[in-house]
Amino acid sequence: MNSVSSRKQHQLFKAVEVSCCVKxxxxGFNIIFWLLGAAFLGIGLWAWTEKGVLSNMASITDLGGFDPVWLFIVVGGVMFILGFAGCIGALRENTLLLKFFSVFLGLIFFLELTAGILTFVFKDWIxxxxxxxxxxxxxxxxxxxxLQNLIDFTQEYWSCCGAHGPNDWNLNIYFNCTEFNPSRERCGVPFSCCxxxxAEDVLNTQCGYDVRLQGELDQQKYIHTKxxxxxxxxxxxxxxxxxxxxxxxxxxxxxxxxCLAQNLVSDVKAVKANW
Incomplete structure (x- = not known):
């Protein structure tokens, strides 16, 4: 009788054991999440230290002095912490860390959904x-x-010139067409507009010189006009x-x-309930 009872208890315990596959x-899911967070955090800290392109964006955005580099640091930090909590929670079968992971991941999902809706609603502002x-x-x-490299990359990648066209380069003191502009680049555009x-093996950095002195149809032969x-x-x-x-x-x-985190929490609770 004792043998039968022991066997039943063993089968019951085995039926509610924690799934190794889920665990x-x-x-593995959180390792990837953790590494991505570390990468974002590293980029943000590097940009903040170097005061390079990401940091300097604050001076050319209309966001009340907000520095986009902090976005990398905050997002990277949150992902790093969540990934770490998920890894330790899964390995140690810690329900508190697993709940922390799933709740905050759900919050991030909700914020992303809200951001997507706001992007659609305020698309003109964007x-x-x-x-x-x-x-x-x-x-x-x-x-x-x-910033110079950034705008050059943008213009080359999208085959464009300026925000709305080549004449936007009148905003720059070196490229504007004013009569008193002594620059050799007067009435021109950067080479990235060309x-x-x-057939050219060597990049011609002077290809945009004087190009805006010509008519629009003639400009199209040499530069991107969109x-x-x-x-x-x-x-x-x-x-x-x-x-x-x-x-x-x-x-x-x-x-x-x-879902994985909640499934693992349920398994852990079920096993503890049968102890």
Whole structure:
């Protein structure tokens, strides 16, 4: 009789044991989450220390002095802490850490959903901010090498020039067309606005000189005449499915992580209830 009773108790304990698959899958999930957090945190701390492109963005955004570098530090720090809590919680089967992980991951998911809705509602304001950002970057083009590289990369990647067109470069003291501008770059544009010639092996950094003295049709032979704001909108529309897929994928991963954590909490509670 005792043998039968012992066997039943063993089977009952075995039936409610913690799933190793869930436990180590959650651990692996959090390792990736933790490493991404460490990467964001590292980038943020590096930018804050070096006062490079990310730090200098504060001077050319209309966000009340908010420094975008802190966004990297905060996001990286939160991801680092959550990933660490999830890893330790999964390995140690600590329900408090697992609950902390799932609650805060759920909060992040809610904030992302809210941000997505606000982005759609205030899309005109975001467009104005992008326009403001590019025009202020145009003004400061020669003042900071990091910002200069940023605007050059943007114009080359999206095959654009200025926020709305090449004439936006009148905002820059070196490129404006005023009569008293002594700069050799007067009435020109940066080389990143130029239409690239595949036959050229060496980059011609003077290809934009005097180009805005010509008519618009003639300008199109040498430079991109579309603005970066419009090109960005067009890129977003052309890649809408990919962009939406990335955001949906991130959301599903977060929901998956919450489900794994809650499943593991239930398993741990069930095992403790049978002790």
């Amino acid at each position: 180590y899958f959650l651990f 467009k104005d901010q992008l326009n403001f950002f590019i025009n202020n970057n145009v003004k400061a083009y020669r003042d900071d090498i990091d 239409v690239k010639d595949p 603005g970066c704001v419009g090109q960005f909108e067009r890129w977003l529309q052309d890649n809408l499915i990919i962009v939406a897929g990335v955001f949906v994928g991130i959301a599903l991963l977060q929901i998956f992580g919450i």
